[in-house]
Amino acid sequence: MSRTVAVEIGPRKGASGRREILSPYINVLGLPFFLLAAILSFYSGYLLLMQPETASDAPFPFWAYFLHCLAAFLTGLGVYIALGKHEDSRLGWSLFTGVFSFLAGPVGVVGAIVTYFAARGQPKQMPLTEVVKAEMFVTVAEEEEPEDVQSLNLKISEQAQVEPFIDMLPLADIQTAIAIVNRLRERGDRSDIEMIREISQDPRPEVYQYALAILDKMEKAFAGEVYALAQEIKEHPQEAQLKIDMAKLHIDYMESGLLDESLSDYYWELTLSYLFEAKLAHPGKPELGADFAQLLAKKSLIPEAGRVAREVLKKEPSLIQAQLLVLQDLFEKSVSEEETTSLSVARKTALENAWAVRVPAKRKPGMGPTYDLARFWFGEEHA
Amino acid sequence: MTEANIQEGRHLSVELSSADDASILRVVGELVGKQVAIFRRACGQAQKENFLHRIVDLSEVEEIDGYGIAGLVGLLARRRRHGGKVILCGLNPDLRFKFEATNCDSIFKVAVSQSGALEALKEQTS
Numbered sequence: 001m002s003r004t005v006a007v008e009i010g011p012r013k014g015a016s017g018r019r020e021i022l023s024p025y026i027n028v029l030g031l032p033f034f035l036l037a038a039i040l041s042f043y044s045g046y047l048l049l050m051q052p053e054t055a056s057d058a059p060f061p062f063w064a065y066f067l068h069c070l071a072a073f074l075t076g077l078g079v080y081i082a083l084g085k086h087e088d089s090r091l092g093w094s095l096f097t098g099v100f101s102f103l104a105g106p107v108g109v110v111g112a113i114v115t116y117f118a119a120r121g122q123p124k125q126m127p128l129t130e131v132v133k134a135e136m137f138v139t140v141a142e143e144e145e146p147e148d149v150q151s152l153n154l155k156i157s158e159q160a161q162v163e164p165f166i167d168m169l170p171l172a173d174i175q176t177a178i179a180i181v182n183r184l185r186e187r188g189d190r191s192d193i194e195m196i197r198e199i200s201q202d203p204r205p206e207v208y209q210y211a212l213a214i215l216d217k218m219e220k221a222f223a224g225e226v227y228a229l230a231q232e233i234k235e236h237p238q239e240a241q242l243k244i245d246m247a248k249l250h251i252d253y254m255e256s257g258l259l260d261e262s263l264s265d266y267y268w269e270l271t272l273s274y275l276f277e278a279k280l281a282h283p284g285k286p287e288l289g290a291d292f293a294q295l296l297a298k299k300s301l302i303p304e305a306g307r308v309a310r311e312v313l314k315k316e317p318s319l320i321q322a323q324l325l326v327l328q329d330l331f332e333k334s335v336s337e338e339e340t341t342s343l344s345v346a347r348k349t350a351l352e353n354a355w356a357v358r359v360p361a362k363r364k365p366g367m368g369p370t371y372d373l374a375r376f377w378f379g380e381e382h383a
Numbered sequence: 384m385t386e387a388n389i390q391e392g393r394h395l396s397v398e399l400s401s402a403d404d405a406s407i408l409r410v411v412g413e414l415v416g417k418q419v420a421i422f423r424r425a426c427g428q429a430q431k432e433n434f435l436h437r438i439v440d441l442s443e444v445e446e447i448d449g450y451g452i453a454g455l456v457g458l459l460a461r462r463r464r465h466g467g468k469v470i471l472c473g474l475n476p477d478l479r480f481k482f483e484a485t486n487c488d489s490i491f492k493v494a495v496s497q498s499g500a501l502e503a504l505k506e507q508t509s
Binding site: 265268269270272273274275276277278279280283289292293296299300301304307308310311312 | 448449450452453454456457459460461463464481484485486487489490
């Protein structure tokens with residue numbers, strides 16, 4: 001299940017990220033037109049009301065209708081002049097208020113003017129069509145899904161949400177493509193960053209340069225953190241926590257999707273180095289062992305990952321990632337060796353360890369496929 | 384033989400030989416920090432010899448750190464990609480302790496000596 005979200009067109013203005021609105025600027029030259037339109041409209045209404053209903057030979061009130069039409073025209077003209085700075089929207093607003101005045105008489109004129117003033121706070125940066133276009137492209141997962149739609153194919157469904165957008169990107173105009181890049185950056189999941197990498201291959205210079213600039217900014221943020229931490233380690237080489245932070249930072253970088261595939265082996269080994277340094281400095285941290293197992297699994301070393309995870313679970317049975325790696329190892333063994341024993345062992349292992357793994361009853365923000373896998377194997381916590 | 388002193392006061396050399404279907408890398412010195420690049424370079428040379436498996440003799444390694452262990456795990460990952468195996472031999476108690484502390488004792492097959500490693504390899508591949 002997904003919901004659509006609006007995205008912002010154009011560069012962000014300030015940290016608040018709020019959409020730009022019609023400025024309070026009004027060209028005062030428009031105000032006399034409003035005043036004149038109101039007077040004429042009310043006067044034409046007065047003339048029409050004064051018209052005797054029974055007199056069959058009374059002339060048609062051309063004069064009153066002329067004044068009414070003139071009032072409607074002046075209303076539209078007033079809006080057009082008042083909106084002098086907003087060239088892209090003033091014609092539409094003046095037509096709207098003019099027609100409204102024409103159809104509703106004096107009340108319409110006043111209503112149109114009031115509507116115009118009230119509308120000054122509405123978004124003007126992104127026309128409605130742009131919002132609709134952007135919403136067609138970008139979707140995000142619900143933070144909390146209903147119980148009945150959770151399944152093991154979450155990963156596939158997440159891909160299904162984002163893959164079509166890559167195919168449709170060439171159809172999106174430049175502003176929309178840039179808005180999508182901004183939205184993806186805000187979300188910042190691995191799949192989002194990978195998508196920005198895809199967008200950086202777009203043939204349009206405005207789009208690919210923007211995507212590359214965003215990637216570069218994110219890379220620099222990581223590099224800055226690594227540099228700062230490396231300096232701290234240099235100053236305090238005995239501080240185990242700094243080494244753990246460094247290892248975690250590299251794991252985050254590997255997970256971020258920023259890493260180029262050609263460098264993945266190098267960074268994988270570098271991350272392992274920091275992880276081992278952290279483990280040697282702080283041997284009593286089983287979650288570092290789980291991270292190691294996870295890194296092994298990333299390089300398809302599943303049997304090795306399973307073995308490390310088993311060792312880790314002896315010290316800390318509640319580490320859900322390690323539990324899942326053991327099950328993955330058993331599952332893959334059953335598939336590769338075409339025997340079902342490992343599968344039943346996996347089921348038995350999960351049942352035996354379910355006491356240790358506390359899976360929340362509801363998905364919390366940021367929980368990925370792990371949540372579904374854990375629920376599949378271990379059930380849910382009934383607090 | 385690949386040999387160098389990358390870090391001041393530290394020394395590492397790696398001798399390459401072969402037996403059966405395995406390249407044997409005999410590491411001498413300190414497998415630490417930037418020195419690990421020498422080990423990686425030796426692994427690259429072994430790659431050219433087209434032997435499937437690797438035996439790493441660590442009996443003359445005086446010291447190892449996180450970088451050194453990562454270098455060995457990296458070798459394991461690359462070999463596994465090609466369907467090969469990596470067997471370590473000659474670990475002294477200090478190295479053994481560090482392998483246990485990093486959980487690497489559970490991912491490497493460890494033999495006492497080169498001949499033991501070759502035997503283990505034969506067993507595993509037969």
